[in-house]
Amino acid sequence: NPIIKITGQVKKDGAYYFGPYPNVYAAEETVHFIQKVFPLRRCHGYQGRPCLYYHLGQCLGCCFKEVPEEEYAVQTKRIKSFLNGNTAQVKKQLTARMERAAGQLEFERAAEIRDQLHYIEVTVEKQKIISNDKTPRDLFNFYLDKGWLSIQVFFIRQARLMKREKRLFPVV
Numbered sequence: 001n002p003i004i005k006i007t008g009q010v011k012k013d014g015a016y017y018f019g020p021y022p023n024v025y026a027a028e029e030t031v032h033f034i035q036k037v038f039p040l041r042r043c044h045g046y047q048g049r050p051c052l053y054y055h056l057g058q059c060l061g062c063c064f065k066e067v068p069e070e071e072y073a074v075q076t077k078r079i080k081s082f083l084n085g086n087t088a089q090v091k092k093q094l095t096a097r098m099e100r101a102a103g104q105l106e107f108e109r110a111a112e113i114r115d116q117l118h119y120i121e122v123t124v125e126k127q128k129i130i131s132n133d134k135t136p137r138d139l140f141n142f143y144l145d146k147g148w149l150s151i152q153v154f155f156i157r158q159a160r161l162m163k164r165e166k167r168l169f170p171v172v
Contacts, residue, residue: 001041001062001073004034004079008155010155010163018083026122033116038079040072062069087124091117134159
């Protein structure tokens with residue numbers, strides 16, 4: 001069953017990777033937000049009864065029933081769209097909820113929603129898109145100057161720079 005999580009490593013395992021996220025706290029908050037809005041699996045799987053997350057609407061129910069693959073496919077499609085930067089609809093809904101909470105003098109709730117909007121901006125919208133297609137690429141470059149060799153490797157996934165490795169070597 002698919003699950004969303006934060007990782008520091010990009011592996012060739014068929015998973016979808018998004019990032020990099022320089023602000024770990026904002027990334028964690030965005031994952032919590034996604035788990036609430038686009039539930040997948042929050043529990044450890046079949047346990048014969050609904051888990052607490054299922055009752056909160058944050059788990060599709062693999063804790064006590066077989067969830068159809070299509071149901072997961074719909075959610076993963078929504079999550080990928082969201083993490084690819086298609087945030088307008090979700091932000092519009094959040095802004096309306098924030099304004100409603102402020103109008104009802106629920107300022108603490110309005111502030112929480114404002115923070116969620118900020119986390120979305122930091123983690124989803126500020127990533128550098130550096131290509132026009134989604135072909136995974138590893139770019140290598142080097143520079144030689146005054147007896148030093150600099151090598152840089154850029155790992156590009158889903159049109160975004162995921163990671164950059166750099167090494168400096170003395171040239172004798």
